Amino acid sequence: MIKDMVYELLKFDESKWEAYAYSREPLKGKLNQIQKSEYKIGAENCGCDIAIELIEKYGILTPREYSKKLGVTVNNSIEQEQGEYTMFAKFNQPSTITIFKQVVDKANELINAEGLEKCLGNINVYNVLLTHELFHKFECSRPELYTNQVKIKLWSLGVYKHMSKLACLPELAAMALVKKLLNIEYSPYIFDVIFLYTCNKRKSKELFESICKLN
8 A cells, every 4th residue: 555655656746745735834824826836945945055055064974974063962762752743753952853763663664565665765764854853953043044034924913013934834944955965856745654654554544645635
């Protein structure tokens, strides 16, 4: 089942993944399509710029080595946190990343068992999670980043305007960082389905089907 889903996901173009990213945005109803596309491009450029910055400053290193250069502590947790949402990794301010190793191990087993190594470019799934979380290190320490600067008005009272950031933009930027730094050609959002499959096949299939229906 997962093999068929992955091959189908690999066919999707950028417009599909844009729709997926915004499907998870609480404020999507306040944006038109032009704004969505503009913000997506800006966020992805932000992630790519950080990748370029890391390579130019430190050379081509592993995500673990970049983490060390940036003063980020990387912890591996055997036990996966339980809650409303399934977590695969997390960033804690000011500079700690936790990778839930159980997810990594199960994802590697799944990819090997289903023969998905080649179509996924022999990707190291640990590096996918670590690189994604590295973006949040930059996000928290650099208020000037594009993803921190873009805000939309929720409401106003007189001269006061209540503004809010878009939650999906840091995720778009983090995925762009993964794609650029790990040199992969497909959308890293594919791993949302793969990682979820390791712990809940039914929810993974539901997520896959919901992505397929997006326009």
